[in-house]
Amino acid sequence: MELQELYNRTVREHSIRPHNFLNLKKNPQAWEKQNPECGDTIRIFLQWNSQEELEIAFDMEGCAVSTASASMMTDIVKGKKKQEVEKIYQEVLDVMKGSKEANLLDTYGDLSVFKGILAYPVRLQCAIFPWKTLQDIIEKRYL
Amino acid sequence: MEHAMSESNTFPVDEIRKDFPLLQKKFYFSQERYAPVVYLDNAATTQKPRQVIDALVEYYQEQNANVHRALYTLGEIATAKYEQSRKTIANFLGAREREIVFTRGTTEAINLVATSWGKKFLGEGKSILLSEIEHHSNLVPWQILAQEKKLKLKFLPVMKDGTMDMAHLGDFLDSNVGLLAITHVSNVFGSVFPAQEIIFRAHEKNIPVLLDGAQSVPHIPVNVQKLDCDFLAFSGHKMCGPTGIGVLYAKEKWLQQMAPYQGGGDMILSVWPEYATYNEIPYKFEAGTPHIEGAIGLARAIEYLSALGMKNLWEYEKKLTDYAFSRLKKIKNVKIFSPGKDQLGVLSFSLEGIHPHDAAQFLDSKGIALRAGTHCAQPAIRKLGVNATLRMSLYFYNTLEEIDYLVKCLEEAKEFFQNGITRTIQ
Ligand SMILES: Cc1ncc(COP(=O)(O)O)c(C=O)c1O
Numbered sequence: 001m002e003l004q005e006l007y008n009r010t011v012r013e014h015s016i017r018p019h020n021f022l023n024l025k026k027n028p029q030a031w032e033k034q035n036p037e038c039g040d041t042i043r044i045f046l047q048w049n050s051q052e053e054l055e056i057a058f059d060m061e062g063c064a065v066s067t068a069s070a071s072m073m074t075d076i077v078k079g080k081k082k083q084e085v086e087k088i089y090q091e092v093l094d095v096m097k098g099s100k101e102a103n104l105l106d107t108y109g110d111l112s113v114f115k116g117i118l119a120y121p122v123r124l125q126c127a128i129f130p131w132k133t134l135q136d137i138i139e140k141r142y143l
Numbered sequence: 144m145e146h147a148m149s150e151s152n153t154f155p156v157d158e159i160r161k162d163f164p165l166l167q168k169k170f171y172f173s174q175e176r177y178a179p180v181v182y183l184d185n186a187a188t189t190q191k192p193r194q195v196i197d198a199l200v201e202y203y204q205e206q207n208a209n210v211h212r213a214l215y216t217l218g219e220i221a222t223a224k225y226e227q228s229r230k231t232i233a234n235f236l237g238a239r240e241r242e243i244v245f246t247r248g249t250t251e252a253i254n255l256v257a258t259s260w261g262k263k264f265l266g267e268g269k270s271i272l273l274s275e276i277e278h279h280s281n282l283v284p285w286q287i288l289a290q291e292k293k294l295k296l297k298f299l300p301v302m303k304d305g306t307m308d309m310a311h312l313g314d315f316l317d318s319n320v321g322l323l324a325i326t327h328v329s330n331v332f333g334s335v336f337p338a339q340e341i342i343f344r345a346h347e348k349n350i351p352v353l354l355d356g357a358q359s360v361p362h363i364p365v366n367v368q369k370l371d372c373d374f375l376a377f378s379g380h381k382m383c384g385p386t387g388i389g390v391l392y393a394k395e396k397w398l399q400q401m402a403p404y405q406g407g408g409d410m411i412l413s414v415w416p417e418y419a420t421y422n423e424i425p426y427k428f429e430a431g432t433p434h435i436e437g438a439i440g441l442a443r444a445i446e447y448l449s450a451l452g453m454k455n456l457w458e459y460e461k462k463l464t465d466y467a468f469s470r471l472k473k474i475k476n477v478k479i480f481s482p483g484k485d486q487l488g489v490l491s492f493s494l495e496g497i498h499p500h501d502a503a504q505f506l507d508s509k510g511i512a513l514r515a516g517t518h519c520a521q522p523a524i525r526k527l528g529v530n531a532t533l534r535m536s537l538y539f540y541n542t543l544e545e546i547d548y549l550v551k552c553l554e555e556a557k558e559f560f561q562n563g564i565t566r567t568i569q
Contacts, residue, residue, distance in 0.1 A: 002173050003508045003559070007501075038500060039517040039530035061530050063500035126500060 001120060007064060010113045014068035019075050022057040031141065033133045037125070040066055042133050053079045063126055065117070070130035072110045077134070089135050096128050154459040159451070160540050162192040173508040181511040181545045186330050186358060186489050186518070186536035188380045191444075195383055198443035202436040209432055211409055225435050228442035229425075235445045236375070237366040238392050244425040245438050248389035249357040250280040252376035253324070255391055255428060256353055257284040259401040260374075261322070262292065264351075269321035270295035272350070276305060276523035278330055281355045281376075285324060299325065304482040305332025305523070312341065316348045323352045327359035331523045331534070332481045333464070333489030335359070342371050351397070357381055361538075362460060362487050364453040367392050379437065384444035388437030391428075398424040405430040456539040463537050463546065464488040470550045476557065480527055488537030491518075491527075494553065497560045499531045505556040511549055 024030035024043040032043045040062040047055050056074050060067055073092075077085045092108065094100040096118065105112045114127050160166050171177050182190060202224070208217040210225045226240075233240045246252040265271065271285045275298045289296050299315055300308040316323075323345045328335050338359075342352045353374035359365055360375075361382030367375055375392040379385055393401075403410055403421055407430035412420040421427045448456065467490055468483045476495040494502050499515035506513055514534045517524045524531060535549065 001504070001508065003505060006504065007559075036521065037516055039521070039524055040500075041530060063498035065500070123500075123504065 001117070001123070005116045006123075008113060010110050011064060011068045014071040014110065015064035018058075018067055018071035020057045020071065020078065021059055024057065024059045031133070031137045033136070035066075035125070035129050038063070040126070040129060042066070042070060042130055044130075044133060044137060046134075046137065048082065052081055054082070054085055058130070060130075062129070065114075065123065065126040066129050069111075069114065069127040072108075073130050073134065076108055076111065082138075085134075086138065089131050089138075092131050093128065093135065096124060096131070154455065154462075154539070156459070156540065156542055160542075162194065162447075163190045163540055164193055164196070165190045166540060170510065172510040176508065176510045178510050181509075181548060183511060183513045183535040183537065183541065183545070183549065185538040185541075186381070186534065187514060188386070189361065189383050189538055190540065191383055191385070192447055194447050195385070195440050195444045199385060199436050199440050202439050206439075207435075210435055211426070221435060224439050225433070228438040231442040231445055232390055235449065236360075236392055237368045239395065241424050242367075242392055242395050242398065244391040244393065244398070244428045245433055246376075246389045246391050247387055247434070248378040248380070249278075249355060249376045250284075250378075250389075252374075252389055252391035253281055253353070253355065254284045255404045256324075256374050256376075256393070257288045259404045259428070260393075260397060261285075261288045263400070263402055265292055265294055265321040267293045268295075268319070270297050270319050272297050272299060272315055272320045272323045272325075274299045274307065274325045274336070275301045275526060276329055276331060276520060277324075277326055278355065278357065279519045279521070280357075281324055281326060281353075282522070294321070295319075301523075301526070303527075304480065305329045305334035306482050306485075307334075307336045307341070309337065309340075312344060316345055316350060318348065320345075320348070320350045323350050324355070325352075326355040326357070327365070328356075328362070328487050328489070329520075329523070330358050330489060330536075331491050331518050331520050331532070333358075333486040333491075333536075334482050335363075335485060335487060338372070339370055346371065358487065358489065361448075363457045373397060379441035379444065382441075382444055383447060384441035385434075385437045388434045388441050390441075395424065398428070401428075403430070404428050407431040409433070451539070459539055460488045460537055463541055463543065464490070466543055467535065467537065467546045467549075470546055471553075474550065474553055477553070480532060488541075489534065490536070491532040491534045493529060493532055494557065497556065499533045501560060502533055502553075502556050505559055506549070506552055509548075509552045509555070511552060513549070 024045050030043040030045040034041045042060040044058045049055055054077055056078050058070050058074055095104050102115045102118050105115055117123050169177055170180055206220050206224055208221040210222040229240050229243050233243050271294055300311055302308055327338050345352050351373040354372040356375045356377040360377040373394050377390055379388040410422050410427050410430040412422050471477050471479055478493050480491040503515035516531050
């Protein structure tokens with residue numbers, strides 16, 4: 001894989017200065033999940049505000065790809081209603097798992113930079129990890 | 144032709160590399176690198192010499208038939224080859240043929256012991272003693288058994304660099320321990336547990352010992368009589384053999400008493416609608432059509448390694464390991480987790496400020512295959528207080544030049560990622 005393509009400016013910016021990044025280590029309301037293969041850990045805090053819009057923050061010990069993916073994800077779903085959030089992560093996961101067109105990522109702004117790693121199933125797991133965690137929190141444990 | 148050690152007593156690594164077709168092939172890694180791979184993930188699996196590949200092809204072109212049941216010529220040929228393979232492996236380990244059970248690999252061998260031996264010999268209240276840094280395949284099968292049979296799991300303490308804390312071994316060897324199951328060589332640190340001494344002391348307390356030989360049997364001479372282990376498990380694919388084949392060595396006295404692992408063809412003597420009588424050992428533990436060409440390929444790999452000489456391989460690997468350790472140590476911001484002495488060629492380390500995944504990705508673009516992650520040993524990694532490590536693991540076909548190249552690329556990685564590439568909460 002070409003390094004400049006993967007570690008382009010967008011990914012670097014998001015991984016070095018991630019958005020919606022908060023220290024959640026001691027926050028009992030944050031959900032924590034570990035990726036067993038690589039050991040990466042993500043913590044996500046989310047709640048629906050009085051307008052039923054999503055408030056979300058995360059922190060993680062992860063690689064540039066997973067951190068950037070989480071940063072972009074929080075940007076994308078923040079302020080959205082539950083139904084919309086569900087539609088978004090479903091679509092993104094479908095693309096990442098290969099059952100939907102890669103070009104759909106273009107509709108999600110920065111996330112389109114990950115089109116390049118769709119062909120690399122191992123590394124792709126890093127980008128999937130935050131999205132899968134969000135799905136698990138919302139569908140399996142939360143609300 | 145197998146290679147002889149040349150008279151100057153240098154290891155003929157350039158000649159040996161020619162035996163490995165994959166090491167000759169060029170791969171496209173990135174715009175700047177179209178070249179053969181620098182393969183440094185030998186603890187995960189090893190490359191295969193043409194002698195082993197040829198043995199597999201030959202089997203399918205000239206010997207293929209089912210074993211132990213066909214009376215015709217071809218069946219005899221296949222059966223003879225399969226059983227000859229068992230003999231080669233037995234000789235290699237100093238075991239008897241009937242003590243060699245073919246399995247899918249280390250994992251299945253350990254599961255076999257947990258199921259067939261553990262269920263029978265470990266009663267409620269007994270404990271199983273493991274080390275703190277076991278591979279998941281020598282941990283999870285015991286967790287499952289412990290839950291089912293209400294056993295306790297206990298863990299031998301290990302030092303920060305993955306070496307055994309021998310001073311405290313005695314505290315753990317008490318009459319409640321029903322089995323000691325430990326790795327011989329750590330797949331995270333490369334550290335070697337002093338197996339012979341540990342086994343001797345366990346036996347003084349009548350504790351049987353299972354040794355996970357996945358990382359030792361491919362690299363150093365291992366003799367089951369000298370070690371006196373009760374069980375030894377290892378995988379063919381980590382020693383130039385095919386995937387899907389491995390070995391459980393077990394002392395005959397245990398195999399005679401153990402219940403079958405799986406039921407099916409080949410493991411029976413006579414079958415009636417309501418019951419069956421079982422075949423003699425080791426066949427009792429090999430239900431169904433076995434991985435015939437796998438066994439043949441593994442035996443061929445063992446012949447290949449034996450011709451080079453396990454001691455010679457070990458000495459050469461030691462030279463590589465010492466060199467790699469001294470070179471890595473000199474790189475600024477590299478943290479090494481492995482002990483550096485009395486160890487085999489597995490080195491865990493990290494680059495400060497650069498996540499192991501990102502470092503490994505960078506190295507891949509330079510054509511270097513090296514692992515980043517938890518290496519199927521999460522408790523060991525957790526002990527280090529990190530999420531993951533980089534791990535290079537050597538084999539006898541690696542070269543000093545490859546290590547130089549790795550070091551050069553690690554320096555470049557630091558430059559590429561400059562002051563780090565991710566942010567983490569401290
Ligand atoms: C120490 C150790 N034990 C067990 C295993 C499992 O081997 P396999 O996956 O071939 O069954 C490995 C290999 O990954 C290992 O390094």
